[in-house]
Amino acid sequence: MAEAQIPHRVDATKLVEHNQQLRAAINSSDLPRLNEAVDQCLAPVDCIVSFEKDAERFRMIVGSCSTRVVMTCQRCLGSVEIAVGSQFSLGLVFNDEQARNLPKRLEPVEMDENGVIDLWSVLEDEVLLALPAFPTHPESECQIQQPEPEDIISNEKRPNPFDVLAQLKQK
Template sequence: MSEAPNAELPKSVDPYRLAEQGSTLEGVVPLVSLSRFRDTVSRLPEGSECHVSLTFGLDEERRRVVSGKLSATVVLECQRCMGDMQSQLESGFELGLVASEQQAQQLPKNLEPFPVEDFSMDVWTLVEDELLLALPAFPLHDRSECPATKDLEALEPDPEPEEPEAESTRENPFSVLAGLKNTKH
């Protein structure tokens, strides 16, 4: 089972069946439909979508796993200038499908647990969780593009040029000690 790359992903799937079949889902999730994510960004570009690829399978120990990649373009608030900045979010992840806390604790460290109830996995929640994890802690424009950096540079006074001091005219503060050392011998 493989979805068309630009088709909307289903909201829920049977991940166990997909894992047994080694299926891949590719498609998009409209960002406007992800309320928790939508509330964390400044705004969403018109018609913005998250492009998703999910591969279901079994690992060497026959655990059901999902590996995936996603990317989305969003507008975040720069923490330096407080202005809007466009940002490309990308994430790669590998999840172990679990039905209990005990199963989650038995997963190897390279797999994050993803709870599945009643043979149903909420694909959009998975995508939303991964997008939230992909958000930068402190979004910042590139320093050369940030209006705040340019404003700060304009406010800084030009540094006054230092007059070069001849090396020979500088007095070494320890020269007195050197003189004392030589006279004691």
């Protein structure tokens, strides 16, 4: 499906004024930090972003991103396909002071003095934040052999029945 490309750098203040909504797929090969963080990107990053002002007049980007990647399962070290999805509400600010005054529900994104942001980089950040810190297969699909229940028990320190008796006698 041919969709309009989301521009790399945008004038965020202007887009807020126009209440602009953008929808596009960013080629994952154009997002170097995402490529670095995963073994493989299986799909473009699908993004919908809306530039708006909320009731308190804060400039915001509200949106979502999704894609599919391959990461290394931290249990069996095999490849695992991960569906990544992120929803975010960002507050557009010009400086640290404005960032501190944002309500907690808005994550600050700093514009340059002309109101310009690197939109791709902002969206890439959101995808990176949505990646699991500890990717694993679902337990039934993981290739590692789960230890047998007996092994677990024998490895555990079982209370010695004589110790228990000794404790009882001391009471």
